[in-house]
Amino acid sequence: MSMIAxxxxxxxxxxxxxxxxxxxxxxxxxxxxxxxxxxxxxVPSNAGRALRTGRSNVLxxxxxxxxxxxxxxxxxxxxxxxxxxxxGVLIADSRGKVTTQTQAISRLIERGVDGLVVIPxxxxxxxxxxxxxxxVDTPSTPGxxxxxxxxxxxxxxxxxxxxxxxxxxxxxxxxxxxxVQNDRIGGMKSALGRNTRHTTIWLETxxxxxxxxxxxxxxxxxxxxxxxxxxxxDLHALxxxxxxxxxxxxxxxxxxxxxxxxxxxSPVVTPxxxxxHMDMARIAELAIAALVREIEQGKSTxxxxxxxxxxxxADTSKVSMELMxxxxxxxxxxxDAPFPTGETL
Amino acid sequence: MSMIAxxxxxxxxxxxxxxxxxxxxxxxxxxxxxxxxxxxxxVPSNAGRALRTGRSNVLxxxxxxxxxxxxxxxxxxxxxxxxxxxxGVLIADSRGKVTTQTQAISRLIERGVDGLVVIPxxxxxxxxxxxxxxxVDTPSTPGxxxxxxxxxxxxxxxxxxxxxxxxxxxxxxxxxxxxVQNDRIGGMKSALGRNTRHTTIWLETxxxxxxxxxxxxxxxxxxxxxxxxxxxxDLHALxxxxxxxxxxxxxxxxxxxxxxxxxxxSPVVTPxxxxxHMDMARIAELAIAALVREIEQGKSTxxxxxxxxxxxxADTSKVSMELMxxxxxxxxxxxDAPFPTGETL
DNA sequence: CTGAAAGCGCTTACAG
DNA sequence: CTGAAAGCGCTTACAG
Numbered sequence: 001m002s003m004i005a006x007x008x009x010x011x012x013x014x015x016x017x018x019x020x021x022x023x024x025x026x027x028x029x030x031x032x033x034x035x036x037x038x039x040x041x042x043v044p045s046n047a048g049r050a051l052r053t054g055r056s057n058v059l060x061x062x063x064x065x066x067x068x069x070x071x072x073x074x075x076x077x078x079x080x081x082x083x084x085x086x087x088g089v090l091i092a093d094s095r096g097k098v099t100t101q102t103q104a105i106s107r108l109i110e111r112g113v114d115g116l117v118v119i120p121x122x123x124x125x126x127x128x129x130x131x132x133x134x135x136v137d138t139p140s141t142p143g144x145x146x147x148x149x150x151x152x153x154x155x156x157x158x159x160x161x162x163x164x165x166x167x168x169x170x171x172x173x174x175x176x177x178x179x180v181q182n183d184r185i186g187g188m189k190s191a192l193g194r195n196t197r198h199t200t201i202w203l204e205t206x207x208x209x210x211x212x213x214x215x216x217x218x219x220x221x222x223x224x225x226x227x228x229x230x231x232x233x234d235l236h237a238l239x240x241x242x243x244x245x246x247x248x249x250x251x252x253x254x255x256x257x258x259x260x261x262x263x264x265x266s267p268v269v270t271p272x273x274x275x276x277h278m279d280m281a282r283i284a285e286l287a288i289a290a291l292v293r294e295i296e297q298g299k300s301t302x303x304x305x306x307x308x309x310x311x312x313x314a315d316t317s318k319v320s321m322e323l324m325x326x327x328x329x330x331x332x333x334x335x336d337a338p339f340p341t342g343e344t345l
Numbered sequence: 346m347s348m349i350a351x352x353x354x355x356x357x358x359x360x361x362x363x364x365x366x367x368x369x370x371x372x373x374x375x376x377x378x379x380x381x382x383x384x385x386x387x388v389p390s391n392a393g394r395a396l397r398t399g400r401s402n403v404l405x406x407x408x409x410x411x412x413x414x415x416x417x418x419x420x421x422x423x424x425x426x427x428x429x430x431x432x433g434v435l436i437a438d439s440r441g442k443v444t445t446q447t448q449a450i451s452r453l454i455e456r457g458v459d460g461l462v463v464i465p466x467x468x469x470x471x472x473x474x475x476x477x478x479x480x481v482d483t484p485s486t487p488g489x490x491x492x493x494x495x496x497x498x499x500x501x502x503x504x505x506x507x508x509x510x511x512x513x514x515x516x517x518x519x520x521x522x523x524x525v526q527n528d529r530i531g532g533m534k535s536a537l538g539r540n541t542r543h544t545t546i547w548l549e550t551x552x553x554x555x556x557x558x559x560x561x562x563x564x565x566x567x568x569x570x571x572x573x574x575x576x577x578x579d580l581h582a583l584x585x586x587x588x589x590x591x592x593x594x595x596x597x598x599x600x601x602x603x604x605x606x607x608x609x610x611s612p613v614v615t616p617x618x619x620x621x622h623m624d625m626a627r628i629a630e631l632a633i634a635a636l637v638r639e640i641e642q643g644k645s646t647x648x649x650x651x652x653x654x655x656x657x658x659a660d661t662s663k664v665s666m667e668l669m670x671x672x673x674x675x676x677x678x679x680x681d682a683p684f685p686t687g688e689t690l
Numbered sequence: 691c692t693g694a695a696a697g698c699g700c701t702t703a704c705a706g
Numbered sequence: 707c708t709g710a711a712a713g714c715g716c717t718t719a720c721a722g
Binding site: 043044045046047048050051056057058066067068069071072073075076079080083088089090091092093107108109110111112235238239241242243245246264265268269270271 | 388389390391392393395396401402403411412413414416417418420421424425428433434435436437438452453454455456457580583584586587588590591609610613614615616
């Protein structure tokens with residue numbers, strides 16, 4: 001910057017004003033300065049600016065587990081949204097543990113992030129961290145900033161399966177402590193209606209009770225009349241699908257299978273997986289917009305009366321989920337399959 | 346910092362020296378200063394430090410496509426390695442395009458990263474960017490810093506299949522312009538030996554010629570005697586596996602299937618997928634170590650004679666890949682399957 | 691062992 | 707429209 005100023009015989013204040021386009025500099029000079037900057041390959045120093053303005057223009061993204069297959073979508077969407085808003089994204093992996101999550105957050109704070117997007121570990125509340133935080137979890141979580149409407153997503157799959165004529169369902173969750181999964185399953189149940197039956201399996205519980213590679217007992221369920229299996233994740237749906245196929249049960253002719261999240265492999269398998277897609281780009285935009293608004297209003301400083309409001313509020317907190325109907329749900333199960341009377345859950 | 350200095354009646358220089366543990370301060374004072382710092386919840390300003398030292402302690406990670414299913418492993422490993430070395434990680438997605446890759450790199454540079462880890466878009470060479478760069482591609486790529494030994498990985502799968510008694514192979518690649526994939530396929534071919542046959546399909550080429558959802562013609566290949574199908578990615582292996590299963594072809598009884606990368610779903614499907622696993626943690630450590638060494642030697646400044654050496658060199662440039670034998674390769678194809686004489690590729 | 695001083699590169703009132 | 711000055715928070719020679 002001083003190089004440009006010296007080369008042109010102007011003050012660095014003028015260079016700064018010209019380059020930041022604040023309009024206090026004559027058009028001619030702005031042109032000259034711009035040209036010189038290009039010529040010298042001038043790259044403004046973030047450190048200098050950050051020190052002066054007190055803002056780093058960097059956001060932190062805290063993920064519960066980077067190796068989660070949904071992470072790519074999230075990271076990509078956040079990076080794009082942040083980048084469009086002029087922010088960089090620093091990532092931190094909390095590796096499933098709450099303590100690590102706290103450490104991850106501290107590390108980001110130390111690096112001077114202006115705000116944080118946190119995908120919390122199931123049911124974690126984030127303490128006061130000294131900067132605005134956007135939480136992306138599920139609408140039923142207190143403090144949630146934006147997220148997909150997982151409940152509605154569950155309802156959509158269930159309704160789809162009901163419309164197909166299914167009456168006997170197996171719902172597969174993983175972790176009963178997960179808000180997201182509970183919402184998805186809750187949504188499914190809410191849409192199943194009176195003359196259907198369903199059973200819910202939580203894999204984590206099952207594995208805990210019967211060991212790591214416990215059988216899901218899929219065949220038994222099918223023999224007992226289940227014709228639709230709806231999982232809270234494509235990963236589980238994939239497991240179900242391939243297990244059924246290996247046992248010679250035809251999908252979707254004999255059993256319909258659905259997942260969640262539209263993971264990368266879902267359209268690729270045969271039969272392709274019916275699933276529910278979330279508009280991560282929109283969620284990210286809303287989260288980042290809320291964060292940026294708070295940051296740029298400067299409200300986040302501890303100044304104001306009590307503790308600064310921690311988690312930020314977005315314009316819309318629920319983003320609709322889209323049902324992707326593909327081959328694995330297929331046509332209705334043959335209607336002559338007798339409806340097993342008995343307990344309706 | 347000045348708060349601590351004032352509270353204790355010492356100079357900020359002393360606070361700085363005490364906190365950074367340079368040993369120029371008496372033990373007593375160090376203790377007092379540490380306590381005061383904790384008490385005040387002092388968090389050093391990165392901006393101040395960066396401005397003074399000229400280093401941000403942040404590294405940039407440039408990914409060809411965040412939505413790649415391998416990305417979680419990479420990002421996680423890099424984040425851990427960087428964090429252990431005292432660096433943060435700023436991500437940037439080059440979204441497949443070379444121009445976007447260049448933009449992504451510029452953005453990171455503008456944010457003042459000290460170094461870059463680049464997973465390059467197939468066959469891209471990185472120009473002079475003004476900071477050290479570690480490239481993670483494949484050993485056969487010029488400028489490669491560290492990577493898995495993809496060729497060896499390919500050789501390992503092929504050898505495994507040969508040992509199982511297979512003699513007629515279908516190799517499935519995606520993009521013939523990818524160095525990684527070419528190395529994997531090359532390695533496979535190198536290990537197939539004399540009395541075997543093989544055909545290679547490149548999906549991108551196929552799709553280009555026959556449309557998006559073109560059939561792989563798997564059944565035909567199997568009818569023509571193929572008993573082992575080896576793909577360059579678990580994603581393709583999964584496609585193959587489910588297509589075969591849907592057609593009633595038993596895996597592994599009739600055909601063995603193998604993939605690459607040990608993606609998250611690979612151990613979960615039935616039959617579980619035989620694949621090749623890379624030690625991303627080690628690759629990340631080597632890449633980051635090489636980068637940090639270069640950064641901390643300060644060699645990267647443009648000072649020295651010609652242009653500063655761009656891509657950095659690691660202690661080891663090839664990291665071994667590990668074969669994960671699982672159910673999908675299974676026992677040898679029945680040996681009474683007649684070996685179709687004819688062209689040996 | 692401790693401190694006073696300078697300066698990293700910016701931006702922002704404030705004067706002119 | 708342009709410039710001189712101050713200061714953001716740190717660290718690093720340099721004195722003492």
